[in-house]
Amino acid sequence: MSKVVISIALVGLVAGGTATVVLYSSNLRMEIRAAPDPGAVDDEPPDPGQFRVHLVDVDTGLGMLIQGSDFNLIYDGGSRDNRAQGRKNRLLAYLWQAIGPSGDEDCRPVEDGVGAAPGTQLTIQNLVLSHPHQDHAVLLPDVLRCYDVEVVWDSGAINDTKMYREFLQAVAAEPGVIYRTALAPPADRTVTVNGASITMATWEQFAEGGPPITLGTNATMRILHADGAAHSDPNENSIVLRLDLGQTSMLLMGDGESGQRMEPAQADGVTTNPLGDIEEHLVTTYPTEIDVDILQVGHHGSETSSRLGFLKAVSPDVALLSSGGFKYGSKVLPDQSVVDMLESEEDRIVLRTDLLDAHTPGVDESDRCGSDTNKIGDDNDTKDGGCNSWIIDLDDGVEEPCCRTCTKKACGDGCIAATSTCWKPPGCACGPT
Numbered sequence: 001m002s003k004v005v006i007s008i009a010l011v012g013l014v015a016g017g018t019a020t021v022v023l024y025s026s027n028l029r030m031e032i033r034a035a036p037d038p039g040a041v042d043d044e045p046p047d048p049g050q051f052r053v054h055l056v057d058v059d060t061g062l063g064m065l066i067q068g069s070d071f072n073l074i075y076d077g078g079s080r081d082n083r084a085q086g087r088k089n090r091l092l093a094y095l096w097q098a099i100g101p102s103g104d105e106d107c108r109p110v111e112d113g114v115g116a117a118p119g120t121q122l123t124i125q126n127l128v129l130s131h132p133h134q135d136h137a138v139l140l141p142d143v144l145r146c147y148d149v150e151v152v153w154d155s156g157a158i159n160d161t162k163m164y165r166e167f168l169q170a171v172a173a174e175p176g177v178i179y180r181t182a183l184a185p186p187a188d189r190t191v192t193v194n195g196a197s198i199t200m201a202t203w204e205q206f207a208e209g210g211p212p213i214t215l216g217t218n219a220t221m222r223i224l225h226a227d228g229a230a231h232s233d234p235n236e237n238s239i240v241l242r243l244d245l246g247q248t249s250m251l252l253m254g255d256g257e258s259g260q261r262m263e264p265a266q267a268d269g270v271t272t273n274p275l276g277d278i279e280e281h282l283v284t285t286y287p288t289e290i291d292v293d294i295l296q297v298g299h300h301g302s303e304t305s306s307r308l309g310f311l312k313a314v315s316p317d318v319a320l321l322s323s324g325g326f327k328y329g330s331k332v333l334p335d336q337s338v339v340d341m342l343e344s345e346e347d348r349i350v351l352r353t354d355l356l357d358a359h360t361p362g363v364d365e366s367d368r369c370g371s372d373t374n375k376i377g378d379d380n381d382t383k384d385g386g387c388n389s390w391i392i393d394l395d396d397g398v399e400e401p402c403c404r405t406c407t408k409k410a411c412g413d414g415c416i417a418a419t420s421t422c423w424k425p426p427g428c429a430c431g432p433t
């Protein structure tokens with residue numbers, strides 16, 4: 001996808017309501033939908049040549065599903081505050097809608113109107129745990145239990161906790177799974193975590209920078225950062241992926257960082273604060289590969305990530321930001337300075353999972369996610385999460401419905417559908433149909 005967005009059309013973007021934004025560029029169509037309720041999520045896989053990206057609102061954490069006509073990829077599944085397991089697992093409830101019913105009765109969400117459990121399991125070809133933190137991992141054991149997962153990717157760095165033990169035990173219990181880590185497997189394929197000895201039937205090693213790995217037809221992933229060494233902060237173990245889905249590219253950062261908290265730019269607003277850690281590594285080693293269309297913003301929009309120099313190198317058209325109300329230290333993420341920097345590009349779309357969260361300023365109490373019964377996942381937990389998921393449908397090879405031309409550059413200086421209005425800024429005028 002070229003960096004020039006030829007036209008942008010908005011058919012109403014309302015937090016918590018039905019929303020569709022359509023981007024056209026070259027012959028690519030990118031349709032963005034909010035998924036505030038189960039009815040918005042379709043369990044039919046994308047047609048051949050099309051792809052679907054889901055940013056699942058798991059409250060404070062990260063959970064993503066990427067789909068093609070012939071594959072499913074999970075990148076992380078965890079939360080600090082929506083940690084319910086089994087039938088109340090919020091990610092599992094979303095996958096039941098998006099991939100389809102899978103597994104036995106203990107996999108069926110507690111919500112009303114959910115059909116019977118099939119007893120058989122649908123396939124998730126690849127499941128990636130970016131790094132072993134609760135807000136990325138705690139919802140994944142149920143996914144392994146309820147779906148047929150073929151390959152699990154993990155840094156291999158051990159977080160000696162019950163949470164990580166349960167993740168590895170679920171991997172070990174998955175029939176036929178291939179477990180891959182950035183660390184070399186021990187000879188006995190056994191690891192001890194939180195007092196338990198866990199043996200994998202199949203354990204392989206991977207490294208960053210290798211050739212693209214096929215996900216499905218016309219879809220690949222490349223590993224741009226892999227580190228299984230022990231770090232005091234497991235964020236430094238984040239597995240970074242570049243995905244190519246047809247003509248669209250994505251960068252998945254996990255909690256990849258630049259170092260201590262700093263605003264993206266220096267006081268002049270132009271010069272970047274110094275890069276470090278994973279972001280510096282990516283800019284230095286993979287300057288071409290990180291220039292993508294869609295970015296999963298590192299570490300929930302924290303000032304430990306997203307330095308200006310990094311964002312300029314990535315230059316995404318769409319930024320995905322997953323965060324919630326849990327405090328990391330004294331901070332609720334995302335940091336406003338990071339949001340401001342992301343939104344400083346006029347044509348960039350920033351999609352956030354925290355729009356209706358209780359801590360988010362400007363949300364009426366009656367609209368808050370916790371009291372909303374029309375959301376994906378358990379209705380009765382009164383917590384945030386489940387209200388602000390996002391779906392991006394990617395469609396290669398479509399003709400642009402060029403019906404009229406915007407007369408001001410502010411509209412993108414391009415053509416948009418006659419039924420649509422220009423997105424921003426307000427006051428943008430278009431020519432006749």
Ligand SMILES: [Zn+2]
Pocket residue numbers: 061133135136255299300
């Ligand atoms: Zn995190």
